[in-house]
Amino acid sequence: ETGVTQTPRHLVMGMTNKKSLKCEQHLGHNAMYWYKQSAKKPLELMFVYSLEERVENNSVPSRFSPECPNSSHLFLHLHTLQPEDSALYLCASSPLGNMEYGYTFGSGTRLTVV
């Protein structure tokens, strides 16, 4: 049990589908993050939410749409994806104000776009 739960663990979707990835944490953290991990590439930061407000969007295409309804939940809504979007999507959380604390990561959602 990592403290950060991601669902689903695996997802196969067509390019015309709409799906959502879910991330949940009950660690009392108030910052949450989405990262994309593609094969042979460094982890790419996609979005940062601090106190439920988006504070960073790293030039992510609009076919990825994040949502943070409260401090415990983070979603990534997907629509009209491309095959190159196939990757491991990792969610993480951290407490604000404690810079020495790293992230707690979920186990990731492995996404395949066909």
Place this chain on the structure above:
Amino acid sequence: AQKITQTQPGMFVQEKEAVTLDCTYDTSDQSYGLFWYKQPSSGEMIFLIYQGSYDEQNATEGRYSLNFQKARKSANLVISASQLGDSAMYFCAMREFGDSSYKLIFGSGTRLLVRP
């Protein structure tokens, strides 16, 4: 420019021996933190060790130690007495304390394989 550089895409080590994974970083902040994470094939990122830029002593956590050389901007991870379960990807990461988004910047990783 890359902020975190891991120059070893892959490493082998014999079981029970020590291994050093290299990490160099680039920042103009005076206050920053350096982290190492392990990622087994299951995909989860597991926190291993932390070093603050003002920490005078090298961090240690069990079999993990961090060889911090501030002037050279390096933060190498040393794993002592390697075990088969240490086979995984290892990522070095940095957080700049002047960055209000609290984000971690990761290197490209090193794949470690422990041989029996």
